Amino acid sequence: MTSKTDKQTTQDDDVRTAVREAYGARAREVAAQAPGERAAGVKSRFYETADGMPETVVSYGCGNPVAIAGLQPGETVIDLGSGAGLDCFLSAQQVGPTGHVIGIDMTDDMLALAEQNRAKVGATNVEFRRGVIEALPVDDASVDVIISNCVINLSTDKDAVFREAFRILRPGGRFQVSDVVLRRPVSDAERADLDLWSGCKSGALLHDDYEARLRAAGFEDIDIAVAGDLYDETGAAWASALISARRPGGASAGMPWLKGGKFIEFLAPAGLDTAACCDVDGEGCC
Numbered sequence: 473m474t475s476k477t478d479k480q481t482t483q484d485d486d487v488r489t490a491v492r493e494a495y496g497a498r499a500r501e502v503a504a505q506a507p508g509e510r511a512a513g514v515k516s517r518f519y520e521t522a523d524g525m526p527e528t529v530v531s532y533g534c535g536n537p538v539a540i541a542g543l544q545p546g547e548t549v550i551d552l553g554s555g556a557g558l559d560c561f562l563s564a565q566q567v568g569p570t571g572h573v574i575g576i577d578m579t580d581d582m583l584a585l586a587e588q589n590r591a592k593v594g595a596t597n598v599e600f601r602r603g604v605i606e607a608l609p610v611d612d613a614s615v616d617v618i619i620s621n622c623v624i625n626l627s628t629d630k631d632a633v634f635r636e637a638f639r640i641l642r643p644g645g646r647f648q649v650s651d652v653v654l655r656r657p658v659s660d661a662e663r664a665d666l667d668l669w670s671g672c673k674s675g676a677l678l679h680d681d682y683e684a685r686l687r688a689a690g691f692e693d694i695d696i697a698v699a700g701d702l703y704d705e706t707g708a709a710w711a712s713a714l715i716s717a718r719r720p721g722g723a724s725a726g727m728p729w730l731k732g733g734k735f736i737e738f739l740a741p742a743g744l745d746t747a748a749c750c751d752v753d754g755e756g757c758c
């Protein structure tokens with residue numbers, strides 16, 4: 473008889489396989505696109521500064537974590553689920569030649585695309601590592617800032633992701649990510665739908681659950697800014713959010729950094745509608 477734990481493990485493996493296949497297919501589509509063509513995944517509305525990037529540096533994100541990260545020259549940055557590399561390349565410009573950016577991704581075709589993009593961009597302070605965000609191939613307390621864009625919702629073990637994020641950050645280090653949050657619990661049918669999972673929907677957490685799990689991992693100064701009205705039950709279940717938190721201690725405590733709420737206020741006058749992010753054509757963000 474299959475135990476509950478075995479069943480859960482099987483479901484988790486199925487989700488990871490579906491996510492890897494979905495993003496592998498997208499990466500191959502981008503790698504095969506003809507010059508001037510635009511494959512699935514766009515350099516989204518969140519990236520006014522991404523225009524100089526090659527067409528293959530696509531975004532599957534639901535926000536712009538680099539915009540709230542407050543990156544300083546010389547800092548070390550980790551991007552959880554780095555995809556085609558856009559946030560890594562933008563971070564690399566900000567941390568400069570004395571800084572270092574490492575993108576982590578589990579999908580080989582996506583890593584290959586990111587490597588090709590790195591060569592096109594000529595980024596010498598960026599590297600990509602194969603790995604899962606639940607067990608990061610990164611040393612303890614070696615990182616100033618963690619960024620991530622629409623990836624943590626895809627993990628079947630968020631507590632492991634938050635524990636790992638905390639482990640690799642230096643005391644005072646910042647966690648500055650974009651992700652999807654839920655406005656209502658998802659149904660069992662939604663949770664079991666692997667397309668919804670890889671579309672960044674079924675695996676998302678409720679706002680309060682996200683905060684509680686970050687706190688349990690040891691983070692403080694937690695701020696979760698949701699685009700649109702979190703409690704609008706007539707609206708979509710899924711919303712884009714900017715999430716900031718900090719590992720306690722360290723010299724950078726008290727350093728000013730942008731929280732997501734400020735960024736969402738900043739986007740509104742620029743006409744960049746974050747609230748619509750997760751409902752684009754009913755297809756989700758990713």
Ligand SMILES: C[S@@+](CC[C@H](N)C(=O)[O-])C[C@H]1O[C@@H](n2cnc3c(N)ncnc32)[C@H](O)[C@@H]1O
Nearest residue numbers: 495531532533553555577578579604605621758
């Ligand atoms: C929605 S895409 C986002 C990519 C990128 N952050 C962006 O904004 O374009 C999700 C990416 O995360 C990767 N990914 C998903 N789950 C992962 C996990 N558990 N560990 C490592 N990478 C993961 C996928 O391979 C894919 O490249």
